[in-house]
Amino acid sequence: xxxxxxxxxxxxxxxxxxxxxxxxxxxxxxxxxxxxxxxxxxxxxxxxxxxxxxxxxxxxxxxxxxxxxxxxxxxxxxxxxxxxxxxxxxxxxxxxxxxxxxxxxxxxxxxxxxxxxxxxxxxxxxxxxxxxxxxxxxxxxxxxxxxxxxxxxxxxxxxxxxxxxxxxxxxxxxxxxxxxxxxxxxxxxxxxxxxxxxxxxxxxxxxxxxxxxxxxxxxxxxxxxxxxxxxxxxxxxxxxxxxxxxxxxxx
Numbered sequence: 485x486x487x488x489x490x491x492x493x494x495x496x497x498x499x500x501x502x503x504x505x506x507x508x509x510x511x512x513x514x515x516x517x518x519x520x521x522x523x524x525x526x527x528x529x530x531x532x533x534x535x536x537x538x539x540x541x542x543x544x545x546x547x548x549x550x551x552x553x554x555x556x557x558x559x560x561x562x563x564x565x566x567x568x569x570x571x572x573x574x575x576x577x578x579x580x581x582x583x584x585x586x587x588x589x590x591x592x593x594x595x596x597x598x599x600x601x602x603x604x605x606x607x608x609x610x611x612x613x614x615x616x617x618x619x620x621x622x623x624x625x626x627x628x629x630x631x632x633x634x635x636x637x638x639x640x641x642x643x644x645x646x647x648x649x650x651x652x653x654x655x656x657x658x659x660x661x662x663x664x665x666x667x668x669x670x671x672x673x674x675x676x677x678x679x680x681x682x683x684x685x686x687x688x689x690x691x692x693x694x695x696x697x698x699x700x701x702x703x704x705x706x707x708x709x710x711x712x713x714x715x716x717x718x719x720x721x722x723x724x725x726x727x728x729x730x731x732x733x734x735x
Contacts, residue, residue: 485566485567485627485717485718485720486718487509487512487513487514487714487717487718488512488513488514489513489514489515490513490514490515490566490567490717491514491515491517491559491562491563491564491565491566491567492509492514492515492516492517492565492566492567492568492569492717493516493517493518493519493555493558493565493567493568493569493611493615494506494509494516494517494518494519494568494569494571495519495520495545495568495569495570495571495572495607495611496519496520496545496571496572496573497516497518497519497520497526497529497571498518498520498521498522498525498526498528498529499522499525499529499680499681500678500680500681500682500706501571501631501675501678501680501706501709501710502518502520502569502571502572503529503706504706504707504709504710505569505571505709505710505713506518506529506533506538507532507533507534507710508707508710508711508713508714509710509713509714509717510533510534510535510538511534512714513535514567515535515537515538515539515562515563516530516533516538516539516562517538517539517540517541517558517559517561517562517565518530518538518539518540518541519540519541519542519543519545519554519558519572519611520540520542520543520572521542521543521544522542523540523542526540526541526542527540537561537562538562539557539558539561539562541553541554541557541558542554544603545570545572545603545607545608545610545611546602546603546606546607546610547610548610551607551610551611551614552614555611555614555615555618559618564618564622565615565618565619565626566619566625566626566627567615567626567627567628567629567717568611568612568615568626568627568628568629569628569629569630569631569713570607570608570611570612570628570629570630570631570652571631572603572604572607572611573603573604573607573631573648574599574600574603574604575600575642575645576595576596576597576599576600576644576645577641577642577645578590578591578592578593578596578641578644579591579592579641580592580643592643592644596644597643597644600644600645600648601644601647601648604645604648604649604652605647605648605651605652608630608652608655609655612628612630612655612659612670615628616628616659616663616666616668619666619668620663620666620668624665624666624667624668625666625667625668626667626668626669627668627669627670627671627716627717628659628663628668628669628670628671629670629671629672629673629713629716629717630652630653630655630656630670630671630672630673631652631672631673631674631675631709632649632650632652632653632656632672632673632674632726633645633646633649633674633675634674634675634676634728634730634733634734634735635649635735636649636650636652636653636674637650637734637735638735639735649674652672653672653674653726656670656671656672656724656726657724660723660724660725661724664723669716669720669722669723670723670724671716671722671723671724671725671726671727672725672726672727673709673712673713673716673726673727673729674726674727674728674729674730675704675709675729675730676698676704676728676729676730676731676733677694677695677698677703677704677730677731677733678703678704678705678706678708678709679703679704679705679706680706683703691703697733698730698731698732698733699731699732699733700731700732701731702731703731704729704730704731708729709729712727712729
């Protein structure tokens with residue numbers, strides 16, 4: 485796909501990896517539709533993109549009606565969707581159960597489970613279904629990129645997040661097979677530990693411990709996820725694959 489004048493929707497686009505991908509694709513000439521829950525941050529993000537014609541929509545990706553309304557708003561503003569990056573996600577880390585001296589003192593709440601699955605898995609489903617339906621309804625062609633995580637293999641204290649991200653990776657393969665007949669390609673990216681604002685706010689000792697475990701000896705840069713997304717868009721034979729961008733770290 486030649487990205488010039490293509491219409492790409494990105495969820496969770498106000499900051500972090502979502503914003504980095506928006507910047508990269510805008511520089512390639514795409515018109516970007518940004519979705520996030522933070523309207524002020526969205527407006528600031530859109531204003532900083534290269535080129536013109538970008539647009540924003542405030543929406544909760546786990547809300548079916550909100551997703552449909554956001555796609556309607558963005559298509560009116562930037563044009564029919566050619567590509568989607570499902571990036572929105574949250575964490576609510578906790579142990580499944582925590583015991584002390586033979587007594588359970590804490591456990592992951594149902595709310596922590598459901599909120600993460602709702603955003604990180606159901607949100608990907610809703611946005612992916614919406615984008616694919618619109619692409620196929622116009623005769624096909626398009627690209628969907630789902631952001632998974634290396635935590636999809638399982639990670640301490642992240643039963644909810646790991647399960648959701650594993651589901652995202654599995655859906656990617658299913659969609660790639662189902663949507664190929666409509667010339668819609670689907671792939672996923674599984675970032676490792678990246679130098680986002682959230683990670684940068686962690687205690688210094690925690691950052692040192694994380695970095696020490698990465699074979700390449702550093703955190704990944706958001707721009708390195710962004711260039712991976714651009715590669716997927718521009719290589720027309722990529723579909724059904726996950727790209728682990730993790731500095732050789734495997735959880």
